[in-house]
Amino acid sequence: MLITSPAFKQNAHEALADAQLQKAMGHVRSGFIDKRSHAVEALPEFDALRDSARAIKDHTLANLDLYLTAYEEKVLAAGGKVHWAETAAEARGIVLDICRMHDAKTVAKGKSMITEEIELNDFLEASGIRPVETDLGEYIIQLRGEHPSHIIAPAVHLNKEQVEADFRRVHTDLPPERDLSDPASLLGEARRVLRQKYFEADIGITGANFLVAETGSSIIVTNEGNGDLSQILPRVHVVIASIEKVVPTLEDAAQILRVLARSATGQEMSVYTTVSTGPRRPNDPDGPDEYHVILLDNGRSSMLGTEFQEMLRCIRCGACMNHCPVYHAVGGHAYGWVYPGPMGAVLTPSLIGVDKAGHLPNASTFCGRCESVCPMKIPLPKMMRHWREREWERGLNPTAARTGLKFWAWFARRPALYHLATWLAFPLLAVAGGRKRRFGFLPLAGGWVRHRDMPAPQGRTFMQQWRDRDALKQGSPL
Amino acid sequence: MSAREAILGKVRKALDASGNAGRLDNVWDRLMEAPAGIIPTRAQLDPEARVELFCRMATQAAATVARVAGEEVVPAAVTAYLRARNLPAKVRMGGDRRLKAMPWVNERTLQVRHGPSDGDDEASVSHAAAAIAETGTLALFSGKDNPTTLNFLPDHHIVVVDAADIGGDLESVMRLARARYGKGEMPRTLNFITGPSRSGDIEQKLLLGAHGPRALHIIVVDG
Ligand code: SF4
Numbered sequence: 001m002l003i004t005s006p007a008f009k010q011n012a013h014e015a016l017a018d019a020q021l022q023k024a025m026g027h028v029r030s031g032f033i034d035k036r037s038h039a040v041e042a043l044p045e046f047d048a049l050r051d052s053a054r055a056i057k058d059h060t061l062a063n064l065d066l067y068l069t070a071y072e073e074k075v076l077a078a079g080g081k082v083h084w085a086e087t088a089a090e091a092r093g094i095v096l097d098i099c100r101m102h103d104a105k106t107v108a109k110g111k112s113m114i115t116e117e118i119e120l121n122d123f124l125e126a127s128g129i130r131p132v133e134t135d136l137g138e139y140i141i142q143l144r145g146e147h148p149s150h151i152i153a154p155a156v157h158l159n160k161e162q163v164e165a166d167f168r169r170v171h172t173d174l175p176p177e178r179d180l181s182d183p184a185s186l187l188g189e190a191r192r193v194l195r196q197k198y199f200e201a202d203i204g205i206t207g208a209n210f211l212v213a214e215t216g217s218s219i220i221v222t223n224e225g226n227g228d229l230s231q232i233l234p235r236v237h238v239v240i241a242s243i244e245k246v247v248p249t250l251e252d253a254a255q256i257l258r259v260l261a262r263s264a265t266g267q268e269m270s271v272y273t274t275v276s277t278g279p280r281r282p283n284d285p286d287g288p289d290e291y292h293v294i295l296l297d298n299g300r301s302s303m304l305g306t307e308f309q310e311m312l313r314c315i316r317c318g319a320c321m322n323h324c325p326v327y328h329a330v331g332g333h334a335y336g337w338v339y340p341g342p343m344g345a346v347l348t349p350s351l352i353g354v355d356k357a358g359h360l361p362n363a364s365t366f367c368g369r370c371e372s373v374c375p376m377k378i379p380l381p382k383m384m385r386h387w388r389e390r391e392w393e394r395g396l397n398p399t400a401a402r403t404g405l406k407f408w409a410w411f412a413r414r415p416a417l418y419h420l421a422t423w424l425a426f427p428l429l430a431v432a433g434g435r436k437r438r439f440g441f442l443p444l445a446g447g448w449v450r451h452r453d454m455p456a457p458q459g460r461t462f463m464q465q466w467r468d469r470d471a472l473k474q475g476s477p478l
Numbered sequence: 479m480s481a482r483e484a485i486l487g488k489v490r491k492a493l494d495a496s497g498n499a500g501r502l503d504n505v506w507d508r509l510m511e512a513p514a515g516i517i518p519t520r521a522q523l524d525p526e527a528r529v530e531l532f533c534r535m536a537t538q539a540a541a542t543v544a545r546v547a548g549e550e551v552v553p554a555a556v557t558a559y560l561r562a563r564n565l566p567a568k569v570r571m572g573g574d575r576r577l578k579a580m581p582w583v584n585e586r587t588l589q590v591r592h593g594p595s596d597g598d599d600e601a602s603v604s605h606a607a608a609a610i611a612e613t614g615t616l617a618l619f620s621g622k623d624n625p626t627t628l629n630f631l632p633d634h635h636i637v638v639v640d641a642a643d644i645g646g647d648l649e650s651v652m653r654l655a656r657a658r659y660g661k662g663e664m665p666r667t668l669n670f671i672t673g674p675s676r677s678g679d680i681e682q683k684l685l686l687g688a689h690g691p692r693a694l695h696i697i698v699v700d701g
Contacts, residue, residue: 156679
């Protein structure tokens with residue numbers, strides 16, 4: 001996947017002018033926020049559960065090596081196989097080996113962000129293996145050759161007319177006069193088309209919401225049931241998960257499950273929470289003959305022990321982007337890589353480098369809504385600030401920004417001069433603002449004034465007013 | 479160096495985990511004791527109120543629920559469900575002993591097939607191991623007599639659960655799993671099911687029947 005994060009500004013610009021996208025993004029604003037808040041209100045223990053969930057992940061991360069090896073031992077004991085991968089390329093290689101071993105032609109995939117991260121689909125296709133996305137949203141964007149624009153609602157940037165056009169383009173064996181005008185008919189068609197694919201697939205690949213050290217289980221949480229069909233019908237089930245997905249016990253998973261669905265879709269519990277352990281047992285009438293887990297690092301271990309460690313608590317619920325005004329305005333693709341919104345603004349620089357993704361932590365108004373809704377209480381704004389500092393230290397900001405800030409800093413450190421300058425400039429600017437008292441043009445700020453005017457300063461400066469206020473408080477006349 | 483050693487090495491270094499001997503004890507204790515954490519008070523009820531809460535929550539998740547007086551009337555309840563929805567009088571089920579003990583022969587018109595689903599079944603019948611009042615959730619363990627395909631392939635999934643097996647919280651199922659399979663052991667699949675399959679992927683409109691069953695019907699058996 002081409003990383004377009006360095007072009008965030010251009011991406012955002014285009015997104016704002018994209019009428020289809022802007023219409024579709026309305027569904028995010030109206031859909032997710034109310035549902036979440038109702039679910040949260042209905043559970044008095046919600047906030048206590050957030051603290052509990054955070055403590056579980058903090059404890060696990062502090063002992064990650066031990067929990068990973070405990071988990072591995074249990075997977076092996078249940079008859080599964082564990083593969084470790086340091087990089088995306090290693091993980092892809094392991095998947096390919098498994099496919100080759102079984103002479104696989106088709107792979108059915110449950111929804112998984114980690115396989116997006118390692119760009120598995122392109123790789124499999126290039127190796128002559130057909131990956132079939134089975135989650136409705138993922139299926140739609142696979143038909144379009146796109147990437148998810150949201151971590152739990154991958155096709156949220158599309159309207160139903162676009163989906164209809166794609167289905168007509170691809171499902172050419174179906175009668176052209178069929179009615180596909182409402183979402184239900186689109187869903188029905190996808191269901192019929194994909195049903196066959198599960199049976200054809202030699203291998204099923206899913207991600208994992210949790211890995212449980214106590215039992216060696218992987219857990220997926222879904223609503224459609226495609227992740228289940230993908231893992232019970234093919235002969236081989238491959239789980240790809242990053243190392244921070246591990247939790248100690250089933251009870252710990254239960255604590256986090258209680259905040260996950262509510263934060264994501266506002267459900268009390270998602271429709272299917274599936275705990276999978278090893279391959280089918282000798283007498284089982286169905287289920288996969290083989291069970292593989294690929295444990296992927298891909299940059300996580302480098303976040304441990306740094307100011308970004310807390311980001312590893314993320315359970316990919318999507319609440320931060322659902323509540324983010326910047327995400328609402330530009331959608332997920334503008335972020336230019338796999339993970340959008342506030343969690344992407346923190347995670348993407350960690351995984352692909354702040355030199356490429358430096359714009360993302362800057363694309364924030366610091367309104368703080370993401371942190372206030374994050375079920376894992378991840379201090380997202382604070383970490384975006386850390387990235388800004390690192391970017392500054394490494395001299396990665398554009399020259400104009402650096403020069404401007406340096407100039408301002410020079411002034412700010414000389415208060416007498418600063419006050420004199422503002423005292424002199426204020427009345428001049430007030431006059432320059434003209435009768436409308438606004439500027440429609442400002443040097444160096446063309447982008448800003450293109451969409452709004454800058455009000456001209458009126459009256460006295462802030463510092464002057466502050467002094468007056470102090471004087472009033474002390475009761476002395478002006 | 480293997481990828482395994484490399485990753486674990488990086489993790490240990492980042493955690494500065496060398497001289498900390500107490501860690502292993504902590505981790506071991508946690509794995510052994512599995513402390514419960516915060517349990518919502520919502521479902522800490524007496525048995526009858528728990529069953530009522532279960533029915534209410536399952537209905538809220540778009541399942542349909544029927545309460546019947548005893549095992550012997552379950553086959554009639556299944557037939558009634560199929561008839562009310564104009565479905566063919568055919569079901570697929572596993573060999574679960576509680577289902578087997580029911581008088582299916584009384585339903586003359588009902589055709590019962592056994593074993594996993596091949597994808598052509600319109601309706602299946604499963605027996606849940608347990609249920610959870612807190613969220614209206616069913617818990618089904620896979621095994622010789624409980625094929626997992628029955629939970630996902632048919633359009634209509636009919637699940638029988640004993641009222642006595644309805645617990646308050648998610649943790650009650652974790653305890654059951656330990657009692658049944660042993661500490662740290664699990665069957666191949668444990669399915670928690672809350673309502674019928676759905677998707678909101680097109681314009682965030684919630685539609686039932688995505689890939690799994692379009693309808694989930696729960697028969698709660700009292701007595
Ligand atoms: S950062 Fe928090 S809110 Fe955002 S996806 Fe992760 S867990 Fe959810």
